[in-house]
Amino acid sequence: MPKSARLYFKRLHPERDADIPLPCYMTPQAAGMDIRAAIGGDLVIEPKEIVLVPTGFSMALPPGYEAQIRPRSGLAIRNGIGIINSPGTVDADYRGEVMIALINFGRENVTIRRGDRIAQMVIQKVCRLSVEVTDALDETER
Numbered sequence: 001m002p003k004s005a006r007l008y009f010k011r012l013h014p015e016r017d018a019d020i021p022l023p024c025y026m027t028p029q030a031a032g033m034d035i036r037a038a039i040g041g042d043l044v045i046e047p048k049e050i051v052l053v054p055t056g057f058s059m060a061l062p063p064g065y066e067a068q069i070r071p072r073s074g075l076a077i078r079n080g081i082g083i084i085n086s087p088g089t090v091d092a093d094y095r096g097e098v099m100i101a102l103i104n105f106g107r108e109n110v111t112i113r114r115g116d117r118i119a120q121m122v123i124q125k126v127c128r129l130s131v132e133v134t135d136a137l138d139e140t141e142r
Contacts, residue, residue, distance in 0.1 A: 007123065008060040012097055013038075017056035020114070023121050032070060032120030035100060043112040045104040050084050053100045053118055061092040061123070068122045069100060075118065080106025083119060092126075 009022045023033035037043070038056030045051050061067060069088035075081040084103040100119045104110050112118060 005062055005065075007062070007065075010058045010060075012056055012058060020056050022057055023055075032122045034072070034117040035069070035098070035119040035121055037100075037112050037114060037116045037118045039112065039114050041114065045081065045102060045110045045112065047104050047107055047109070050101060050103045053102055053112065055098045055100060058095050058097050059090070060095065061090070063092050064126055065092055066090060066124055066126050067098075068124055069098070070120050070122060072117055072120055076105075079110045080104060081110055081112075081118075087122075090121075 011017060011022070017038045020036050020038045023035050025033050035055055038054045043051065043053065059067070067090040069083060069086070069090065071082045071086055082103050082105055084101045088101065090098060098121075102112070102118060
């Protein structure tokens with residue numbers, strides 16, 4: 001892998017969050033890295049409630065890449081937990097803490113515990129195009 005295609009993580013509170021694993025691929029063929037909750041204690045999410053969950057890390061993506069933050073299927077199926085802006089995008093020039101906006105789509109309270117896997121992150125190349133304004137567009141069959 002070329003040096004320019006590296007992803008760098010920074011622990012924001014290493015003394016407090018050393019027990020929280022940084023995002024990682026859980027299997028050799030996984031497309032996404034699991035992200036964990038860096039919360040102080042249990043977090044109860046009531047039905048229809050939206051919460052912003054800290055992860056305890058920031059990162060540096062190489063130019064030309066983005067990180068897509070997606071729900072974990074297990075949380076969605078078992079508990080009705082999703083990500084309100086799914087997929088969320090982290091741009092290559094963002095250096096703040098990665099936060100996960102969870103929503104409880106279910107009918108019962110759901111408890112998130114410190115270190116729980118709450119989302120997954122998929123890294124994608126970004127294609128940026130030149131933009132032009134025109135008076136006409138080419139025709140298609142549609």
